[in-house]
Amino acid sequence: MNFHLGTRQHSAVSAETGHFGRPLPLSLMTHAPRAPSFFSVRFRATASTMWTDEELVEKMTRGDQAALGQLYERYAADIGRLTVSLLKDAALAADTVQDVFLEAWHRADQFDRTRGTVRAWLIVKARSRCLDRLRARTNKKEVSLTDTGRGKIGSVEQSIDAMHLPEALMHVSPEERDILLLGYFEGLTCEEMSQRLGIPVGTVKSRTRSAMEKLRNFWETQS
Amino acid sequence: MNANDKGVSLSFLEEAYEDTPEPALVQGLLQTFESNAQSIQAKPVAELLSRVSSAPQKYAPFFGRVSQMLQLDEQEVEKLLSDDGFKRSPLAGISYKTCNSPALTKGLAGTVVRFQPKTRYPRHNHAHQERLLILEGGYTDDSGTHYGAGDLHVMDPGQEHDFVIDPDGPCVAVAVADEKLQFSSPFLRILARLIGR
Numbered sequence: 353m354n355f356h357l358g359t360r361q362h363s364a365v366s367a368e369t370g371h372f373g374r375p376l377p378l379s380l381m382t383h384a385p386r387a388p389s390f391f392s393v394r395f396r397a398t399a400s401t402m403w404t405d406e407e408l409v410e411k412m413t414r415g416d417q418a419a420l421g422q423l424y425e426r427y428a429a430d431i432g433r434l435t436v437s438l439l440k441d442a443a444l445a446a447d448t449v450q451d452v453f454l455e456a457w458h459r460a461d462q463f464d465r466t467r468g469t470v471r472a473w474l475i476v477k478a479r480s481r482c483l484d485r486l487r488a489r490t491n492k493k494e495v496s497l498t499d500t501g502r503g504k505i506g507s508v509e510q511s512i513d514a515m516h517l518p519e520a521l522m523h524v525s526p527e528e529r530d531i532l533l534l535g536y537f538e539g540l541t542c543e544e545m546s547q548r549l550g551i552p553v554g555t556v557k558s559r560t561r562s563a564m565e566k567l568r569n570f571w572e573t574q575s
Numbered sequence: 576m577n578a579n580d581k582g583v584s585l586s587f588l589e590e591a592y593e594d595t596p597e598p599a600l601v602q603g604l605l606q607t608f609e610s611n612a613q614s615i616q617a618k619p620v621a622e623l624l625s626r627v628s629s630a631p632q633k634y635a636p637f638f639g640r641v642s643q644m645l646q647l648d649e650q651e652v653e654k655l656l657s658d659d660g661f662k663r664s665p666l667a668g669i670s671y672k673t674c675n676s677p678a679l680t681k682g683l684a685g686t687v688v689r690f691q692p693k694t695r696y697p698r699h700n701h702a703h704q705e706r707l708l709i710l711e712g713g714y715t716d717d718s719g720t721h722y723g724a725g726d727l728h729v730m731d732p733g734q735e736h737d738f739v740i741d742p743d744g745p746c747v748a749v750a751v752a753d754e755k756l757q758f759s760s761p762f763l764r765i766l767a768r769l770i771g772r
Contacts, residue, residue: 414725415636415710417627421620428617436615445615450623457627458635535587542590560591 405470412460424453427471431478438482448485452478471539523570528563531556631656634710634747640727641749644708645685646678656710656749661689668694668740683751690714690746697763698737705730705752712746714738 403411403422411419428449435452436445455477456463463473524532534540534548542560546553627633634641634656642652651674661670668691676685683703690696690712698717706729713723716738722728730736740746758764 413636414723415634416724417624417633420627421624424617424620424623428620432615432617442615446618449615450618450626453623454626454632454635457632458638460636461639531587540587542587545587556587557591560587564588564591 406463406465409456409460409463409470412457420453420457423456423470427474428453430471431474434475434478435482438479439485444485448478448481451481455481468544469539524563524566528559528566531559532563535560630658637708637710637725637749640708641710644706644749644751645674645676647674647676647685655687661687666697669696679751682753684753686750686752688748688750690740690748692740692744692746693742694740694746696738696740697758697760698735699758699763700735701730701732701753703753704732705750707752708749710747710749712741712744714740714746 403419405423405426408419408423408426412423431449431452432445435448436442439445439448452474456474463470467473530549531545534545540548542553542556545556549556627635631653635653638649638652638656641647641656642649645652645655647655655672655674661672663670670689672687674685674687679685680703692712696714706727707722708727709722709724711724713721713726715721716728716736718736722738
């Protein structure tokens with residue numbers, strides 16, 4: 353759709369400096385007239401299929417809807433597997449995926465590549481949206497059944513695990529489960545998990561091994 | 576082993592085991608997740624894009640920046656960036672919408688401006704610094720610099736300039752500028768005084 357974004361590199365400088373409220377030094381105002389030749393349009397159309405995730409998010413901060421579309425095509429299925437596993441409702445899960453991407457569209461400028469990958473950023477959003485939906489569901493139930501106002505955040509987080517995760521995962525401790533979920537859904541390495549959870553790398557590894565051991569025992573008793 | 580066919584990374588398992596983890600164990604873990612997480616039919620991308628194809632949602636990535644620029648909260652920004660309420664400017668090809676932001680410095684106004692393709696904005700200068708955030712389309716100023724969506728064009732006080740909108744589509748921008756622009760052409764100065772802009 354928007355194939356001429358490649359020419360905006362120069363002006364990105366002005367966007368950056370302007371963002372921090374400093375007037376742009378004249379020396380940085382490189383002349384960058386657009387050259388909408390047939391060749392350049394065709395070339396960029398081809399190149400646009402190879403944007404990295406980070407580049408797509410950067411384009412989204414400039415209002416590029418095609419970039420949002422590409423990101424969706426790349427990750428809607430992944431995010432869908434997470435939302436349906438938490439919500440257990442295909443229609444609701446598909447709606448939630450769209451909400452996640454709309455939020456990413458709105459908040460594209462908050463993405464910070466030093467804090468993780470685009471995929472992890474989307475997954476964190478998806479997890480929050482699922483929690484919101486589950487909270488809403490829990491609150492509704494509680495209003496109709498009792499008025500004790502229980503339905504605290506912690507209980508919803510627990511109920512995700514208790515209600516929806518498969519039985520095998522019930523046989524590992526919550527700490528071990530976190531490791532498996534982070535490792536699987538977010539694709540984090542041991543080092544990244546150690547930073548995220550604030551525990552030593554050695555602990556991440558020992559929890560992984562002990563979780564896998566418990567899973568093995570569970571599967572053996574099953575079969 | 577760094578993945579299954581869906582490209583899911585399980586590199587943490589490799590790291591946690593000094594030697595390769597038992598394939599059966601890894602397979603079991605994958606199956607556990609897979610059996611739990613059925614894949615769903617994602618809605619078509621066109622449906623998502625239709626939700627961001629018109630104002631104000633198509634400008635959502637700019638809500639935060641516009642809110643900072645105009646010192647308005649994001650809900651007000653969202654209303655401001657809707658399609659209705661534009662007034663036609665006496666200058667051909669330009670319509671605008673002013674916002675009332677009490678937080679802006681006296682003498683400055685916040686405006687959403689929509690330019691038709693190829694419109695030329697007449698030469699003028701400013702008593703204050705002017706800032707223009709482009710939400711859609713683009714223009715080339717008299718120095719030959721092109722500004723496009725996402726660019727913030729900052730013009731210092733007294734800097735005289737004009738610009739021409741790109742031919743391939745309209746341009747929409749949010750400006751914080753002098754309430755009364757100083758046009759270079761004597762005719763436009765008189766006209767501006769007459770219509771109070």
